Amino acid sequence: MVLLGQFLEVLVGGLLAGVLYSLVALGFVLIFKASGVFNFAQGAMVLLAGLALVRSLDFLVARGFPLWSSIILALCFAGVIMAITAWLIERFVLGPLVNQDGLTLFMSTIGATFILEGASQMIFGSDVYPLRLFPTDAWFLFEGLFPGGILVNKLDVWGGFIAGILVAGLAVFFQRTKTGRALRAVADDHAAAQSVGIPISWIWFVVWLVAGLVALVAATVWGTKLGVQFSITFLALKALPVLIIGGFTSVPGAIVGGLIVGAGEKIAEVFLGPHIGGGIEYWFAYVLALAVLLVRPQGLFGERIIERI
Amino acid sequence: MLYREAGQFKTTYAADMAIFPIRQDRVALALLLAFAFVGVPLLSTYHIWPLGSDYLLRAILLPFLILALAAIGVNILVGYCGQISLGSGAFMAIGAYSAYKFGTGVHLPIAWLGTEISIAPLPVLASILLGGLMAAIVGILFGIPSLRIKGLYLAVATLAAQFFFDWVFLRVKWFTNYAPSGSVNAPDLNFFGVTFHTPIERYLLCLIFVTVFAFMAKNLVRGNLGRQWMAIRDMDIAAELMGIRPLYAKLTAFAVSSFIVGIAGALWAFVYLGSWEPLAFSIDRSLQLLFMVIIGGLGSILGSFLGAGFILILPIMLNLIPTELGVPLSTETITHLEFIIFGSIICYLLIKEPHGFARLWSIGKEKLRLWPFPY
Numbered sequence: 014m015v016l017l018g019q020f021l022e023v024l025v026g027g028l029l030a031g032v033l034y035s036l037v038a039l040g041f042v043l044i045f046k047a048s049g050v051f052n053f054a055q056g057a058m059v060l061l062a063g064l065a066l067v068r069s070l071d072f073l074v075a076r077g078f079p080l081w082s083s084i085i086l087a088l089c090f091a092g093v094i095m096a097i098t099a100w101l102i103e104r105f106v107l108g109p110l111v112n113q114d115g116l117t118l119f120m121s122t123i124g125a126t127f128i129l130e131g132a133s134q135m136i137f138g139s140d141v142y143p144l145r146l147f148p149t150d151a152w153f154l155f156e157g158l159f160p161g162g163i164l165v166n167k168l169d170v171w172g173g174f175i176a177g178i179l180v181a182g183l184a185v186f187f188q189r190t191k192t193g194r195a196l197r198a199v200a201d202d203h204a205a206a207q208s209v210g211i212p213i214s215w216i217w218f219v220v221w222l223v224a225g226l227v228a229l230v231a232a233t234v235w236g237t238k239l240g241v242q243f244s245i246t247f248l249a250l251k252a253l254p255v256l257i258i259g260g261f262t263s264v265p266g267a268i269v270g271g272l273i274v275g276a277g278e279k280i281a282e283v284f285l286g287p288h289i290g291g292g293i294e295y296w297f298a299y300v301l302a303l304a305v306l307l308v309r310p311q312g313l314f315g316e317r318i319i320e321r322i
Numbered sequence: 323m324l325y326r327e328a329g330q331f332k333t334t335y336a337a338d339m340a341i342f343p344i345r346q347d348r349v350a351l352a353l354l355l356a357f358a359f360v361g362v363p364l365l366s367t368y369h370i371w372p373l374g375s376d377y378l379l380r381a382i383l384l385p386f387l388i389l390a391l392a393a394i395g396v397n398i399l400v401g402y403c404g405q406i407s408l409g410s411g412a413f414m415a416i417g418a419y420s421a422y423k424f425g426t427g428v429h430l431p432i433a434w435l436g437t438e439i440s441i442a443p444l445p446v447l448a449s450i451l452l453g454g455l456m457a458a459i460v461g462i463l464f465g466i467p468s469l470r471i472k473g474l475y476l477a478v479a480t481l482a483a484q485f486f487f488d489w490v491f492l493r494v495k496w497f498t499n500y501a502p503s504g505s506v507n508a509p510d511l512n513f514f515g516v517t518f519h520t521p522i523e524r525y526l527l528c529l530i531f532v533t534v535f536a537f538m539a540k541n542l543v544r545g546n547l548g549r550q551w552m553a554i555r556d557m558d559i560a561a562e563l564m565g566i567r568p569l570y571a572k573l574t575a576f577a578v579s580s581f582i583v584g585i586a587g588a589l590w591a592f593v594y595l596g597s598w599e600p601l602a603f604s605i606d607r608s609l610q611l612l613f614m615v616i617i618g619g620l621g622s623i624l625g626s627f628l629g630a631g632f633i634l635i636l637p638i639m640l641n642l643i644p645t646e647l648g649v650p651l652s653t654e655t656i657t658h659l660e661f662i663i664f665g666s667i668i669c670y671l672l673i674k675e676p677h678g679f680a681r682l683w684s685i686g687k688e689k690l691r692l693w694p695f696p697y
Contacts, residue, residue: 051474106669106673108674110673113672113676114398115473115474116406116474116616116620117616117672117676119474119477120612120613120616120668120672121668121669121672121673123609123613123668124664124665124666124669124672125665125669125670126665126666127661127662127665127668128662128665128666128669129551129665130658130659130661131657131658131659131660131661131662131665132658132661132662134658134661135655135658135659135662139654139658153645196386235397250481250605253478253481254478256478257475257478257479261474261475292489292492292493294490295485295487295488295489296482296486296489299479299481299482299485299486300482300486302478302479302482303467303479303482306467306470306471306475306479307470307471308619309469310470310471310475311475312471312475
């Protein structure tokens with residue numbers, strides 16, 4: 014019973030942590046779906062959004078604004094910053110690189126990562142800034158059933174809740190709105206979408222903007238968890254195995270991939286780690302992803318890759 | 323006019339298939355090699371500008387040579403065979419740590435067989451080459467997924483190698499001979515009774531390695547194997563239909579590439595760093611190598627050298643400029659500015675010339691052929 018309780022606790026903690034990975038992975042999926050760009054800069058965008066949010070929030074609170082209005086104002090400010098970033102990236106980096114191959118585009122987003130990391134820290138500072146938007150204490154569930162109960166972090170539950178709303182919102186956006194439909198058309202075939210009159214550069218701006226806003230949401234949760242700091246950019250590397258497990262092109266895939274990675278990683282660390290030397294969280298997700306790819310090269314939910322000569 | 327091969331008649335097939343068929347190329351290369359092998363050590367011995375101090379030799383030329391070698395290895399895989407790899411740093415680490423183990427003696431007890439593998443410390447040259455060989459073997463293992471996975475999916479899959487080996491060399495103490503700090507020291511660089519100590523000697527050592535492997539790579543990529551790689555790169559299904567075995571072509575590319583990268587890793591550890599930690603071969607190194615290959619030019623040996631030089635020297639220049647100009651900026655701001663400028667230059671180059679410096683070079687040669695006339 015003790016072992017089962019511990020297992021459940023690790024599983025629940027892992028699943029909820031996995032949802033947080035999904036938040037970052039979602040941004041990748043959106044951009045890859047719509048423009049075929051593998052966006053390495055997503056982690057840097059989370060950093061930028063987080064820094065813009067926390068610095069403006071601190072600024073407003075210090076000026077004596079009430080907390081609620083300053084949170085809303087800070088969120089708006091960070092949203093505007095992400096919109097400007099989206100426009101700049103579309104206009105100056107990806108626009109001129111239309112029709113280059115995937116590797117060149119990927120490398121250009123690494124270049125953009127350098128720019129974003131440098132600029133965001135130069136403008137907003139490079140310390141660790143604590144962010145307190147969500148409660149971070151813990152709940153104990155099922156105390157009658159298991160000795161000590163199951164410890165669940167409230168922040169992780171909030172993260173799961175927000176991810177759910179975000180996915181629902183994105184689904185409505187993609188299925189019901191005109192822009193969302195245009196996005197899917199562009200994702201299907203650039204040239205065909207252009208020929209029916211869909212303005213492709215506007216669509217790409219919208220995609221980067223949506224990815225930026227997803228980054229902002231991820232930043233609120235991760236910033237509360239870790240504090241807004243440079244190491245938040247490494248989240249991009251954490252989100253990559255989530256992506257390949259779920260498939261580059263699938264929003265539900267990002268969520269399921271996140272759950273698998275989060276749970277697998279925590280269970281492996283707790284139950285396997287002590288036997289082969291700790292810290293296997295560091296690579297476990299990648300090896301898991303490699304194993305999934307060997308069975309399904311396009312990930313669990315990715316579109317089947319069909320090649321013609 | 324400067325670069326015109328008119329009048330250079332090839333009368334045999336051997337002459338036509340020579341590695342550098344144009345006389346100007348041969349002369350230029352011979353001059354460059356003569357300068358590198360004789361001129362640089364002479365300048366350095368007599369302290370003539372720009373080699374007045376050891377700085378240029380030790381901090382720029384030495385890493386340039388080794389990273390150029392690594393870039394050649396990566397270019398074989400990414401540029402010639404089209405398999406994107408983000409794990410080159412791991413293969414450098416495998417080369418370095420295997421060479422270290424072979425150089426200090428291997429003792430691997432195998433408990434369940436009741437025996438142990440024991441190899442006496444090997445000479446440095448043998449251990450560096452064996453380091454490359456180990457990297458090649460691991461490269462083949464991690465190349466197997468490439469038979470099913472393609473493109474960016476493969477790139478992310480190769481990150482598995484990167485993170486796994488980062489962890490292995492950090493946590494498995496056997497590889498570091500149980501050094502408490504986790505950092506290890508290279509054995510003496512003793513080749514056939516000659517010990518390489520001074521920066522000039524180390525430079526010459528690396529130069530020999532780089533020259534030998536660059537020529538080998540150049541010959542490989544224009545032969546049967548190289549053409550198989552390029553066919554796979556351009557379209558693997560079509561290549562398969564023409565009778566090229568993807569298994570053989572892809573795995574040889576992984577093996578040759580990892581071998582060269584592993585040798586470069588061993589040199590980086592033994593000759594350049596001297597003592598090192600796993601951090602020396604992190605994902606940043608992999609990205610740096612990939613940048614070198616892409617900025618230099620995919621599918622070009624010359625491009626590997628150009629890219630390595632550019633990516634290595636750019637941050638050093640960016641670091642020097644503010645201090646030289648005397649701009650009063652805090653070190654933090656300078657670091658961030660470096661990031662921004664480095665990123666901007668990368669993006670600019672990718673936009674202006676997605677095919678890298680190698681393409682600029684061949685455009686330049688075309689222009690020289692007609693110079694001074696426009697066409």
